Amino acid sequence: MDHRTSDEAELVRRVQAGDEAAFREIVERYQSKVFSIIYGILRSHNDAEDIAQQVFSKVYFSIKNFDFRSSLLTWIYKITVNECYDYLRKRKVRKLVYESEFTEDESQRLKAGEPGRDQAPPIDDVLARRDLALKLLARLPAEERDLLLLKEVEGHSIEELAEMTGINENTIKVKLFRARQKLFKAAQRLARPTPGMAAG
């Protein structure tokens, strides 16, 4: 699919030419999607409003650089996820310290998730699992992180991803595999108990 000929492309060109009504149309078309992405990641309605405003402000100021290689939604999705991670880095909400090692509790979870262990305890703390997912994803390059999110969280198929990003299906598969491996290795590395928490 050519992203330069869709009605969406027409809308983008109008915004690039300074048409404010077209920008409003973009905001209204994608605001719900952007809110859902942010809420999925942060689970906070208050922060969602602030970040969504920032997302569309970024869209406004950088749309002149939009090159039609991906769909507009894919581009907005990337900006949104980036803003969420920016927010997490700045606020370190719920004590998510990305540069730090994992907590003992998280190490336990990761060890429990190691392959070959049939008796993995059920992890019912959804919030903690979400934090863990975010923490692991923070260790991936943005492109791989966004692809994994589009596949696993947004539920897009490989064909859809190829169409959305303008990257061919095989390359998408290779990138996804690499991302999954990195995520797995990051989990393994960080799950290894540090000397202070080895006992027990």
Place this chain on the structure above:
Amino acid sequence: MHELIRERLEELLSGAPQPESGLEQHLVTCTECRDELAAFRQQSALLKTLRCAEALSPAPGFYARVWERIQLQRSASVWNALLDPGFAWRLALGSLAALLLMGAFVAMNEKAPPAPAVTAIVVDEQPQELGLDPERDRDAVLVTLATYRE
């Protein structure tokens, strides 16, 4: 992970309803692939916790708030540019250069003999000198424009 499984990994993780018998057979016999696939399945489940099940929409007036923010950021960026020390330095240098150029121009014009500055423009069959009578000059230009058809 072996090629056979890696190539079909995304399908397997998406819960392909019936993995082909070849794949199934390999997974039964190859511990490495089986374990890695199990780990990737757990990872996939972990990532799915970031899904947002609800359809959300912003509070009314969202666009107006976005637009307000854009205006604020726009004026802030103008001020930032003006207050940027690098910009101030470039502005000072630029002004100095402009002053020097103007000075040099004035000095040269004072020394030079009165130059026929407009003769270069007079290229057609109008021998009269332009620049002496504005009224006549305008007529000359209008005539030129009006006759310029071919």
